[in-house]
Amino acid sequence: MRDRLRQYPGRKGGPLTGPNPTDRGKPGSKIHLLTDRNGLPLSLGISGANAHVSLGLKPLVRGIPPIRSRRGPRRRRPTMLHADKGYDYDHLRRWLRKRGIRHRIARKGIESSTRLGRHRWVVERTVSWLAGCRRLHRRYERKAEHFLAFVGIAAALIGYRRLTTLLTA
Secondary structure, three states, X not given: OHHHHOOOOOOOOOOOOEEOOOOOOOEEEEEEEEXXXXXXXXXXXXXXXXXXXXXXXXXXXXXXXXXXXXXXXXXXXXXXXXXXXXHOOHHHHHHHHHOOOEEEEOOOOOOOOOXXXXXXXXXXXXXXXXXXXXXXXXXXXXXXXXXXXXXXXXXXXXHHHHHHHHHHO
16 A cells, blocks of 8 residues: 555655745745736646746646637737746746747846836735635645645635625625
8 A cells, every 4th residue: 555655654745845945944835826917826836845936937837728718719828927036037038938928027136026016916915815725824735736736726716706706896
């Protein structure tokens, strides 16, 4: 039974965990999030706490589901992408340009984050909504798939709450 699960009692963590650089090296996970302009989660991902944030951009953009439009084919990519200085790399800019996605990424050492904050607060608000789910505050699951499933359930609840408030207003 243990060989099948590849997890042994007493071993902490699991896949996609890593030493958290801001929390005395405790093992942890990082939630990557891509939202629309209103703060509804479009794409989710997780990685170890020690992984750089720029590694999560390509899987997030690829993971955007097709969006039905009134005319024409379904949209599979965003028109514009706003990101902070953690994504300031030439290879990411080239990759976004090749996919036809306009980007607004703050440059390290050149621009302040205040101008980008006008758009970034939407993502920060959604992250705080996710942090309101107690199950996500600390990772109890050893399997990364289970933790990602709970993150997906929390994102679905956020979308449901957001839509019910829009419909009742």
